[in-house]
Amino acid sequence: MITPWDGADFAGAKLAALVDGHILTYRRDNKPGIPWPGLIDLPGGGREGDESPAACVLRELHEEFGLHLREQRIWWARPFSAMDAPGRTGWFLAATITQAEIAAIRFGNEGHSPQLLGLDAFLTSSDAIAPLQQRLRLVLETPQNYAVP
Structure with missing residues (x-):
């Protein structure tokens, strides 16, 4: 899927990386001054340069987890209000990953x-x-077989 991005500016993107009824997560550092310290988070982060939402989230996935996915693996994408940038847009995307990954x-x-x-x-x-x-609840309401393309 190519994300339905219209080229508009956005703050960042997060990814629901799904595999066999599970989601890839990590726990945020517990540092003063960062949003949601110590909470369970998903891969993703802030936009760099003129990245698309997919390019942003896939770069972050690689930086954070060492995983390389092709944009075609993304099967759900939607803009929302940015979680930590009032008045800006953020993206939430979903992709299926494998046990080997x-x-x-x-x-x-x-x-x-x-x-x-x-x-x-x-x-x-x-x-x-x-x-x-x-x-994530919205993603899971979307009919999808979670198959890796």
Whole structure:
């Protein structure tokens, strides 16, 4: 899927990387001054240059987890109000990953405790970032077989 991005400016993007009823997560650092310290987060981050939402989130996935995905693997994408940039837009995207890709993870230096969480565990966790939980619910309402293309 090519994201339905119209070229408009945006602050950043987050990715729901799904595999076998689980979602790829990590725990944010517990540092003063960062948004959502210590909470469970998803891959993603701020836009660099003139990146598209897909290019932004896939670059962040590589930086944070060492994974390379092609844009065609993204099957859901939608703009929302940015979570940490009032008045700006952020993107939420979904892609299916494989167990082999999970085994190849090389976690970067932001955050800690990368893990696969069951979808229900992520959606009900009081330690997860609430807007990401809400956005994942919308993704899961979309008919999809989660097959890797």
